[in-house]
Amino acid sequence: MTESIVCRNVSKRFTLRYHRTLKQMALASVRRQDLSDTFLAVNDVSFTIQQGESIGLMGLNGSGKSTLLKLINGIMRPDAGEVLTRGRIAGLIATGAGFHPQLSGRDNVFLNAAVLGLTEAETRAKFDEIVDFADIGKHLDSPVGHYSSGMFARLGFAVAIHVDSDIFLADEVLAVGDKPFKRKCMAKMQEVRDSGRTLLYVSHSPGSVRKMCDRVLVLEDGRLGYDGPVPEGIRYLKYDGDEGDEELQADDELGADI
Numbered sequence: 623m624t625e626s627i628v629c630r631n632v633s634k635r636f637t638l639r640y641h642r643t644l645k646q647m648a649l650a651s652v653r654r655q656d657l658s659d660t661f662l663a664v665n666d667v668s669f670t671i672q673q674g675e676s677i678g679l680m681g682l683n684g685s686g687k688s689t690l691l692k693l694i695n696g697i698m699r700p701d702a703g704e705v706l707t708r709g710r711i712a713g714l715i716a717t718g719a720g721f722h723p724q725l726s727g728r729d730n731v732f733l734n735a736a737v738l739g740l741t742e743a744e745t746r747a748k749f750d751e752i753v754d755f756a757d758i759g760k761h762l763d764s765p766v767g768h769y770s771s772g773m774f775a776r777l778g779f780a781v782a783i784h785v786d787s788d789i790f791l792a793d794e795v796l797a798v799g800d801k802p803f804k805r806k807c808m809a810k811m812q813e814v815r816d817s818g819r820t821l822l823y824v825s826h827s828p829g830s831v832r833k834m835c836d837r838v839l840v841l842e843d844g845r846l847g848y849d850g851p852v853p854e855g856i857r858y859l860k861y862d863g864d865e866g867d868e869e870l871q872a873d874d875e876l877g878a879d880i
């Protein structure tokens with residue numbers, strides 16, 4: 623087996639900023655007190671993912687999932703520990719990331735693909751497929767600064783999924799897309815999984831994680847609370863008690879990020 627992602631005692635610290643009165647600031651300055659609080663968004667997290675594994679990254683809002691993906695992707699550096707990855711990484715982490723607002727969708731496909739490591743010729747060869755998948759019609763030639771968040775996600779996901787990567791990171795992909803697009807994304811991610819690429823998929827939806835993943839990591843206040851099989855992970859999160867709630871169930875069937 624080949625290791626694909628290794629995190630060893632990874633931590634990331636952020637500064638908590640909140641409003642202070644002028645009086646509080648003046649007093650702190652006189653007393654030479656430091657008014658900034660820091661906290662660990664990712665706290666001493668360790669795990670190993672083998673090439674071809676499909677992992678659901680779950681946890682409540684603010685538990686550190688997106689931060690962990692950014693550390694794996696290399697957008698951020700850890701303050702402690704180390705992150706090792708093997709091969710090319712693609713994915714959709716933050717909607718609109720890697721897009722230039724004043725350029726058209728068409729130009730942004732080339733820009734985004736270049737950022738992900740594709741040559742111009744490679745992008746040209748995949749261009750029609752990418753545009754077909756995004757299905758944003760005549761908006762392809764409008765500046766992306768005027769796009770809705772759903773259109774951003776469509777184009778970003780379309781580019782990322784068509785890059786031949788070894789690791790695919792998916793965060794919030796399904797949160798803003800409409801239902802037909804969500805179905806399309808799920809099908810495409812299943813293809814990614816079946817092709818032996820490593821899939822790390824952030825989701826709040828037990829249904830889509832059951833469908834897509836063979837292992838679950840659960841973050842709790844930045845710490846890795848659970849790492850193991852999917853059904854137990856969903857039970858650990860207490861996400862398995864929605865049986866009576868028709869609205870949640872309907873969303874879940876589609877694999878929506880609720």
Ligand SMILES: Nc1ncnc2c1ncn2[C@@H]1O[C@H](COP(=O)(O)OP(=O)(O)OP(=O)(O)O)[C@@H](O)[C@H]1O
Pocket residue numbers: 636637638663681682683684685686687688689690
């Ligand atoms: N750049 C930053 N500076 C300061 N704090 C940050 C920054 N990015 C994230 N945080 C904080 O770190 C914590 C973890 O955020 P993160 O986005 O990783 O959570 P998440 O699990 O992805 O949440 P959600 O499910 O809501 O998307 C939150 O408290 C968030 O406010």
